[in-house]
Amino acid sequence: MNKETSKIRDEIIRSSGVNPKKCMRCGKCTATCPAFDEMEYHPHQFVYMVENGDIEPLMQSKSLYKCLTCFACVDRCPRGVEPAKLVESVRLAVIRKQGANHLTSDDIPALLDEDMPQQAIVSALRKYSK
Amino acid sequence: MKKVAYFPGCTLRTKAKDLDKYAKDSANALGFSLEEIENWQCCGGVFTTSKDEIATKLSSVRALAYAEKNNQILLTVCSACHNVIKQTDNAMRNDSEFASHVNNYLKDETYHGTARVMHYLEYLRDEVGFDNVAQKVVNSLKGVKIGAYYGCLLLRPNSVMQMDDPENPRIIEDLIKALGAEPVIYPYRNECCGGYVALEDAASAKKKSVSVLESAKQAGADIVVTACPLCKYNLEKNASDVKVVYFTELLAQALGVKGDENE
Ligand code: SF4
Numbered sequence: 446m447n448k449e450t451s452k453i454r455d456e457i458i459r460s461s462g463v464n465p466k467k468c469m470r471c472g473k474c475t476a477t478c479p480a481f482d483e484m485e486y487h488p489h490q491f492v493y494m495v496e497n498g499d500i501e502p503l504m505q506s507k508s509l510y511k512c513l514t515c516f517a518c519v520d521r522c523p524r525g526v527e528p529a530k531l532v533e534s535v536r537l538a539v540i541r542k543q544g545a546n547h548l549t550s551d552d553i554p555a556l557l558d559e560d561m562p563q564q565a566i567v568s569a570l571r572k573y574s575k
Numbered sequence: 576m577k578k579v580a581y582f583p584g585c586t587l588r589t590k591a592k593d594l595d596k597y598a599k600d601s602a603n604a605l606g607f608s609l610e611e612i613e614n615w616q617c618c619g620g621v622f623t624t625s626k627d628e629i630a631t632k633l634s635s636v637r638a639l640a641y642a643e644k645n646n647q648i649l650l651t652v653c654s655a656c657h658n659v660i661k662q663t664d665n666a667m668r669n670d671s672e673f674a675s676h677v678n679n680y681l682k683d684e685t686y687h688g689t690a691r692v693m694h695y696l697e698y699l700r701d702e703v704g705f706d707n708v709a710q711k712v713v714n715s716l717k718g719v720k721i722g723a724y725y726g727c728l729l730l731r732p733n734s735v736m737q738m739d740d741p742e743n744p745r746i747i748e749d750l751i752k753a754l755g756a757e758p759v760i761y762p763y764r765n766e767c768c769g770g771y772v773a774l775e776d777a778a779s780a781k782k783k784s785v786s787v788l789e790s791a792k793q794a795g796a797d798i799v800v801t802a803c804p805l806c807k808y809n810l811e812k813n814a815s816d817v818k819v820v821y822f823t824e825l826l827a828q829a830l831g832v833k834g835d836e837n838e
């Protein structure tokens with residue numbers, strides 16, 4: 446692992462508060478994840494890939510924007526690993542870079558329909574942009 | 576009448592006016608009133624779990640600080656506001672580094688972790704009592720089969736939300752019974768509707784919502800109730816013959832304060 450990668454990894458682990466070493470690779474988080482079909486990397490993969498410093502593929506992946514923040518993987522992990530917090534911290538490592546927002550308020554009007562509640566818009570902006 | 580500090584949230588002022596209005600009218604009928612807190616700001620819709628996300632949590636901390644200064648209970652109705660404020664409250668209580676960052680920033684509006692965040696459903700169960708709710712029912716919903724839809728935000732993460740058993744909840748079913756109706760238990764009642772991902776990936780949200788609705792329908796539900804405007808949106812976009820209503824509307828109807836009983 447080069448210096449830059451290990452810096453990003455440590456930062457992700459620190460800001461998420463997750464200890465990937467607790468994971469026993471049972472796959473329960475992934476089995477319960479409702480976004481399974483849409484995610485190229487699944488919650489249990491986030492855990493071991495962050496641990497191994499294999500973070501670049503995660504940062505490039507659309508999986509970051511498919512997580513629903515439903516906390517199913519958080520509650521149902523038998524080891525209390527909380528994979529969703531890693532997904533969030535990897536996503537932040539991406540969108541905090543200059544010009545790297547996944548969504549901006551200019552993109553919103555085209556995505557709206559007349560019934561869409563404000564809650565959807567503020568939530569998406571909070572998750573997808575800085 | 577007992578006054579309770581109330582955080583309405585952005586969507587209850589716009590697309591989800593019914594959720595708000597029926598909550599207030601029902602509260603009055605049950606002997607308490609919702610007093611909107613001053614200068615509330617949008618909770619942001621979804622909690623940011625990262626420890627170094629400070630700014631995104633300030634609106635919740637301000638609401639908590641207001642409740643702390645006044646009457647200690649901060650009441651929410653929207654599932655999302657409840658989840659965000661309760662998780663922020665938890666971070667302020669248990670992460671001292673985070674709390675000191677926030678309080679340094681807020682100066683005069685500091686928060687010390689003593690407000691009691693309660694969802695309207697919890698208030699009905701723990702303060703009013705479902706027995707007392709049942710006694711106030713004038714239009715019993717007898718014979719109506721209702722599926723409680725919890726989704727994710729009311730129950731998870733359970734270590735923080737502490738509302739009910741996250742895998743086998745009963746708080747909404749108990750309310751349904753109090754209103755005279757028949758609760759229908761179905762497997763997907765605590766699975767996600769697709770949430771905000773609907774904004775840019777409607778197909779993803781559709782898949783989740785259809786699973787929920789099919790599950791409710793197969794168990795025999797005619798109506799599904801929710802406390803969340805985004806759940807309601809996602810489910811309604813994909814519903815065929817199951818009606819989706821806010822729990823407060825059902826409550827108002829049973830209490831005879833909905834205003835259209837004779838229609
Ligand atoms: S459920 Fe927990 S222990 Fe099992 S693979 Fe997922 S993170 Fe690891």
Ligand code: SF4
Nearest residue numbers: 478512513515516518
């Ligand atoms: S929080 Fe995200 S990763 Fe975890 S189960 Fe839900 S959608 Fe999957």
